[in-house]
Amino acid sequence: MKLNINKETCTGCKLCETVCIRDNIIVVDKKAVEVDNGDCFDCGHCLAICPSNSISLKGFDGQKDRVGEYNPKEIPVSSEDYLNLLKQRRSIRWFKKKKIDKETFNKLFEAAYYSPSAQNAQDVEFVVLDNELDEFMHLVYDIISAEEDKFFRIKQFGEYLRGEGDYKNHPLLWEGHQMILAFSRNSANALIASTRLELFAYTMGLGGFYSLFTLKADELDHDRLMEFFPGIDSHKHMYSAFVIGYPRVKYRRTVPHKGIDVYYR
Ligand SMILES: Cc1cc2nc3c(=O)[nH]c(=O)nc-3n(C[C@H](O)[C@H](O)[C@H](O)COP(=O)(O)O)c2cc1C
Structure with a gap:
C-alpha cells in the first residue's frame, strides 16, 4: 500500500x-x-x-x-510574461568571470525537479562541472577526435587544446567555465528537465547554450564517457550539456525566425 x-x-x-x-x-x-x-x-x-x-x-x-498549497484558480505567471521570456531568451556564449555558486545551482535544480518524466521515473541525474570541466573536455576531445575529419569545429578544438593556432575563445565552450550535464535512461526526460532549468536560469539573470559536440562523446563511446561518472547508472546517457554562466552581453531584440511548421489534420 x-x-x-x-x-x-x-x-x-x-x-x-x-x-x-x-x-x-x-x-x-x-x-x-x-x-x-x-x-x-x-x-x-x-x-x-x-x-x-x-x-x-x-x-x-x-x-x-x-508539498506546497496553491490556489488552483490562479496561474502564477501571466502568459504574456512567459511568452516574452521565451522570446527574449538568446543563447549566451559570452560570460562574466563570476561563477555561479552552489545555492544558485540548487535553485535551478529545484526548477528541474518538478519536471514530468515517462512513467514518473524521475530518473534524471545532473552533474555540475566546474573544477573538473577542463579534465572532462580533454576526455570529450579524446573521444570525439575520431570525427575530426568530418567536423572542422572538432579539429579546431584539438588545435586549441594543443596550444596551436590563435584562438580567441575555446571552440566548444566559448567563454564558458561551468557546465550542467543531464543523464537519463530516456532522452525526453533529460531534455524536458534541462529546458526547464535553462528557462528558469534566465529569470535569475543567468544564460547559456547547449553544446552538441559535448554530447557526441556519449554517442561515440558511451562506456568510456561513463567511466568519468562512476556514481551514475551507466545505462543512462548524457542527453544534455548546457554551458551556463552570468552573461557579459545583453541582447536587445528578438531576431527573425523561419517560422514553425504546424499541420492541423
Ligand atoms: C541541441 C543544440 C545543440 C547546440 N549546440 C551548440 C554548440 O555546440 N555550440 C554552440 O555554440 N551553440 C550550440 N547551440 C546553440 C544554437 O547554435 C543556438 O540556439 C542558435 O545559434 C540560435 O541562437 P539562439 O539560441 O540565441 O536563438 C545548440 C543548440 C541546441 C538546441
Missing part, C-alpha cells in the same frame, strides 16, 4: 478516484479506499487534487517541505 488516507477528513468526493490512472483508489461508503494493484507509481495526483488534504504518500514523509 502506498497511501495514507485520513478517513476522518475524506469527504468521498471521488476526485482521487477520477485522476488515478492506475485505478488504485475507489470510493466506498463515501470514503476513499486504496486498492493494491501493485502498480502505483507515486505520481501524487490523488494527494494534489484532494480538497480536504486527506491523502499522503508513504515513503515521502521527510519531504513534507516540498
Whole structure:
C-alpha cells in the first residue's frame, strides 16, 4: 500500500478516484479506499487534487517541505510574461568571470525537479562541472577526435587544446567555465528537465547554450564517457550539456525566425 488516507477528513468526493490512472483508489461508503494493484507509481495526483488534504504518500514523509498549497484558480505567471521570456531568451556564449555558486545551482535544480518524466521515473541525474570541466573536455576531445575529419569545429578544438593556432575563445565552450550535464535512461526526460532549468536560469539573470559536440562523446563511446561518472547508472546517457554562466552581453531584440511548421489534420 502506498497511501495514507485520513478517513476522518475524506469527504468521498471521488476526485482521487477520477485522476488515478492506475485505478488504485475507489470510493466506498463515501470514503476513499486504496486498492493494491501493485502498480502505483507515486505520481501524487490523488494527494494534489484532494480538497480536504486527506491523502499522503508513504515513503515521502521527510519531504513534507516540498508539498506546497496553491490556489488552483490562479496561474502564477501571466502568459504574456512567459511568452516574452521565451522570446527574449538568446543563447549566451559570452560570460562574466563570476561563477555561479552552489545555492544558485540548487535553485535551478529545484526548477528541474518538478519536471514530468515517462512513467514518473524521475530518473534524471545532473552533474555540475566546474573544477573538473577542463579534465572532462580533454576526455570529450579524446573521444570525439575520431570525427575530426568530418567536423572542422572538432579539429579546431584539438588545435586549441594543443596550444596551436590563435584562438580567441575555446571552440566548444566559448567563454564558458561551468557546465550542467543531464543523464537519463530516456532522452525526453533529460531534455524536458534541462529546458526547464535553462528557462528558469534566465529569470535569475543567468544564460547559456547547449553544446552538441559535448554530447557526441556519449554517442561515440558511451562506456568510456561513463567511466568519468562512476556514481551514475551507466545505462543512462548524457542527453544534455548546457554551458551556463552570468552573461557579459545583453541582447536587445528578438531576431527573425523561419517560422514553425504546424499541420492541423
Ligand atoms: C541541441 C543544440 C545543440 C547546440 N549546440 C551548440 C554548440 O555546440 N555550440 C554552440 O555554440 N551553440 C550550440 N547551440 C546553440 C544554437 O547554435 C543556438 O540556439 C542558435 O545559434 C540560435 O541562437 P539562439 O539560441 O540565441 O536563438 C545548440 C543548440 C541546441 C538546441
